[in-house]
Amino acid sequence: MIFKIAFKNIWRNKLRSWTVITAIALGIFGGLAVISTATGLSEMRQNNAIRTYVSHLQIHDSAYLKYGALDDTIAKEKDILKFIKKNSNTAGVSARLRIESFVQSAGGTSGILLNGINPTDEKRVTIISEMLQEGNFLEDFNRKPPILISQKLATKLNAKVKTTIQCSFTGAGGLPVTGVFKVVDIFSTSNSMYDEINAFVRIEDLRAMSQVYGSHEIAITLQDEEQVESFRDELIEHFPTHHIATWRGIAPELGYADKMMDLVMTIFLIIIMLALAFGIVNTMLMAVLERKKELGMLISVGMNKQKVFWMIVWESIFLALIAGPLGIAASFLAIQFFGRQGIDLSFAAEGLRSVGLDSIIYPKLNPVYYIVIGILVVITAIISCIYPAKKALELNPSETLRTA
């Protein structure tokens, strides 16, 4: 009966009820939109990082990470590569020789990291090969050794395809080496910071010039990301003296970003719930004050205060129960739609690129959030109607009945 009266009561002032319902639904929608976009962004950032420069796993010589010395190459490289290739979950593995270098062209100078790679292997590990202007991943070249530089570096050096550039670095035994390369293509990833310092050359060219015949880094991608940790354990078991890290260890900032997102989401949820709470407090307070006389009558004829209290509580729960599903359904549809279509933010592409993001965002939401929001909305509704409901209890029946 109390349910029934409560439910009917919310339709007494249809405009007001719908206003609150719409406000709550919009609040949920807005919150979920922000959260899903943030999730999409964070995931994109993570994927971009993994697929362009972090990979799933990296192996280094333990000393190389500390001192970065040229001769700290990976020991037993052949065994390791063999072991990795044997694993059925391996999607790709690439051994890299990395040498810090000073680069010079007719148009400018810069400090970069020369990555000596095998293009065929690298293609299976990163997607740099897909981010080229002309699609020449160090495969098509003439006399001079080829080099890939980023758009950003190209601008800095005032270089373009076919420009010859000079790299000076220290080779084996501390001997200075100068290599002359010809730019064969220009790449551009979604991370401009990465672009600025990385260039790619063929590993055999770099080995010949530097006289360093190993590699400093083995990068691995797996078919199933879930198995990263277990594969790492397996590798460590076999090669205990090497430094073997997963992407989480290599780029903890990606994880921090996740934590940041969690914080942002929590803050947003709090804001949504506060807005919701104010809406409900306001509406229910009006509903109580407007109905003073009726509530006074109910108390007079024998409806006890607990029942009056619950009637008001149920009214706000009903409001939330109508608004919640509406908001959640709207968000669900929008997130499904844009999750597939993407939200095009090309107008801000430059800014996004500087933090490692593409210009099309695919919002995404962990389904748990729908449930969390649903529960939070109901809890907020209950909490926020306590004050108005208490107001109803303070009513003095004889006073309210006198006011005709």
Next chain:
Amino acid sequence: MIQVTDIQKTYNDGKVQVQALRGIDLVIKEGEFTAIVGPSGSGKTTLLNIIGGLDSPNYGKVKIGNTDIAQLTENELIDFRLNHIGFVFQSYNLIPVLTAKENVEFLMLLQKKDDKERNERTTKLLVSVGLEDQINKKPNEMSGGQQQRVAVARALASKPDFVLADEPTANLDSTATANLLDIMLRLNQEENITFIFSTHDQRVIDRARRVITMEDGKILSDSMKQMTDK
């Protein structure tokens, strides 16, 4: 039986003190049909509210049956009202979102009466106030007289010991007033229901058995008529 002993009530309206009741002694027996009359401000509403436990006196005692209502806690008092007192208000005060039937049923639901008893009694009461064809109407679809008849049916639904009605006919036209009085009198005679009501209306006063006249917070006269109109 209602026993009112030396009731005094003073309202503290900011700085002004209003002595609404200045020592009321009164006994109302079962089956009475009593009108409380008097000029505006004489304390009728205050007295009815105190008898009904809606307001508390500054001094004096109200005993209903064997219960001194001042001894009850707030919730006990509300329950007491539910089970022992029926209320009819000047402005009907039905629950606007419920139909006539649901309004009458409401108190029985609060009393946790079962479906069968509820339905039977609701129907019986609505028939006895002549509204059997209006049971599914909401208050705003009924006339004032009809609403007040629903209110009388509601007041009786909980099988109260007596019904308190503060100016029940003040908002009704003369036909509706006569009609309502007919119903109240019939219920009083046939089912021995005690009615205590306040009024300004001479036609209502004329039909009361006992007339208590108040002035200035005191009882001026208390007269019992012969049961002539039977």
